[in-house]
Amino acid sequence: MTPDVLLRAENLTRHIAGKTLLDDITLDLVAGARLGLVGPTGSGKSLLLRSLALLEPVDSGNLLWQRAAVTNDQATIYRSQVIYVHQRAAAFEGTVETILRQPFQLKSHRDRRFDRDWIVDQLATVARDAAFLDQHHEQLSGGESQLVALLRAIQLSPRVLLLDEPTSALDRQSARHVESIVMRWYGDAPDRRAYIWVSHDPSQADRVCDSLITMHSGQIQSRQTTT
Template identity: 45%
Template structure:
């Protein structure tokens, strides 16, 4: 079953086509890597798939329904983008994790401190991490927090944009294992990775999406 599909996507930046006519899809249960040369717009493409950037030409569909027809909060709750450098509102880690559950789109979900603490143990942290000031987190700690928040919200597709790049090798492996379990734990989930580490892409992705600049043969 195809979860997320793009057809004929084109994006222009300062009058120049960054990519033109790009198409790709990811199916339920799949883990794919988006690869392309530096400057090809991989982050921009992930943000477009997530509904955070305009679709200039072409179409993105989720569960066969065009992105433009979805209520955008509902769409973004299901197709979730994790940036390399997450930014949080003021407060502690617990506040950051709990805050999205107050949004209308997540009204049927309940924030569970016990589940947040359980996930933290995967990364060798305990409940004291929840009291940390989010503004003082290191790059790696911020990535852990963003990843936990996403998993607690249970989307269908996670778009990971160098989302483990600031973690040490052991923690990267723990994150990869956690995401793999999340992907296979329930039907209808998928991962798309952008990673500059070829070894990571080989570990986590079953196949690759190729993104070439417009005009490249």
Template identity: 40%
Template sequence: MSSAILEANNLSHKVKSQWLWQNLSFSMKSGDRVALIGPSGSGKTVLLRTLSALAPLQQGNIRFRDRELSEWEMPQYRAQVMYLPQRPALPEASVEEAIREPLSLRVHRHKQYDRAAVSNLLEILDRDKAFLVKQTSHLSGGERQIVAFLRAVMLQPTVLLLDEPTASLDEKAATAIEAAIASWIDKGNNRACLWTSHNPLQLERVTTRQIRL
């Protein structure tokens, strides 16, 4: 049995006649903090979406917890291998309602909303409880990224696929998100993250190895 949580084997992806990447293989183990790097247009977002089963798998195979991607029901898989886009879509609601909303889905109904944990994360992120009553329609791009992160960690995934998760945040808030992600990995069993960022200094801080496209 493999010790990897998530494995990508010989992945290839073509857009029209152009290969973005070919025969790409790597694995992620518990505690891994991996940087996904490459020039603009190299397909970093496409790879994250492919790993999360939000984009089609053209060639190769993906294994999660020693099972082929095809063996998983997609809601169950996506609940554990979770993609955070750079510009998250949120429902028109209060922040707290937006965080709670995914718990109404069948795949998450066994999970409990933990307001204390949310409050602790808000403290790390230098936001008070008043943030929970703000309307999502009034949030800045950076605040929307904070809400998307809170939604994700409340759902207790195994792998976070982070697509520029702090791109719209100031330095203080970005550092807080980095600390929150590190804490999330350290406090759980078999958790890992794959991270893209245009800031190479950030990737040096938050990751321990790189995958280059």
């Protein structure tokens, strides 16, 4: 049975100051995909992810969600299903629990409730207990801040995660913790979810991805299967 195409980018192009940053990018992200995005710094990886998340405009091309074009009216729903996780955690304030509760104040998530027990269960997989929820943002290490950012995203049960080097500034143990959280989210519904993971670490790409796209100068240079 052919997997469903969750997200399709068709001929995405972006120019700034006469320079082509995305050059006719086309790709499909199917349900179950664990796609790695690699390439040198400045090759367009982050810009592509941000464009897929509707955080950056494109000059031409189309974005489809489950085979239907994403319109301005559908942007809010789309962003609830396709979530971008930056390589540096955003500067949220308050306790960890306050930070995690904030998305549920948004109109697009008001029909959902913060599940503290679920969060505590997730924390247990990375050797932290419920007391972690009481820590203030100023007490968090870089790795802990990234962990909170990731939990903030996956608690919303998105279909797609766009992971922009989420472990680039972390030590090995913290990086593995972030990986384990993503793998658990994916493993809860592997036939319905997918992710794109930007990484400069070949060993990490081997662990977390089953296919790779290499970018260079805003173009897709090659595609390969890693498993």
